[in-house]
Amino acid sequence: MADVLCSDAAVRTADTLLRANGGRAVLLRLPAPAVANNDGEQLGLATPQFQDVELAPCAFRKAESTSTLLISGSAVQAIVGSLKFNSAEVLFETAAGVVVDDVLYTILSSTATTADGKAYVYSLELRAPDR
């Protein structure tokens, strides 16, 4: 019982801090599922459709080489559940990138910060497109 309360408190605290320090929304760009036995996609002749899913609240820190995006753990878990991904890691590995202010950033890595086994914030390392 104490564990549940502790992890819930961490999630709420993280959400509050993210809202207070930017509290912005970004879009996670996900490819549609592949078409089974579709040689066209496997040969690069057809590209999948994409859907953008909103992630909020987030805090975005832009840097020269790589940028960092902090995302609410509850927002990520809601998407993992609704889109039936196995885990947040698979979700981020599957995504084509994150759209921040109309710029598509590539996801280099994702790290979950946890309390009592429950992720309360995810940190994504992002790379801006080459100019």
Add this chain to the structure above:
Amino acid sequence: MQNAKDTFYEMLRSRIAAANPERTIVLRGVTRPGVLVEENEFVSAVTVADCFRLRWIDASVNAENALPVATLTCEVLYETAGTAGNVGMDRGRLLTQMDAELAAALNAWPQKTAKQNYAALATGGSAAAMATNIWWSDVVLGPLVVKGDRFARTAKVTVMSCEEAGEL
């Protein structure tokens, strides 16, 4: 050259699938044979383990013949961390199994197949057989490379084809 690359991929994928139907990967929610072409997939697919990843590197064309002959070098990259149930202690055995599957697929006779044009797939059509073949060398296995908890290897094979009129 694109038709030769596409035909080679289709050939290798079908031979690997026939030799070991259990060598599959899941990409974007779909299970398929464990062979992919890096340039045709998302960047995130380049680290998929237990599958063969084709990377086209060198390319040249000898125009001295009646039909120009294109020579392409294909790297086949693969790696494995072993199985979780064995705590990865079987990664050497699994890499050897992948070596054997690749060698059997590429060194088996015939080392040629009819070239296909897959361009019509983009508009819902089907592949069309072309007049010439592609053919390839024996595969050369590179040294083992340790990548964290994975054992990896890069193999090389040379693929050749005659460039027909109008080919890219």
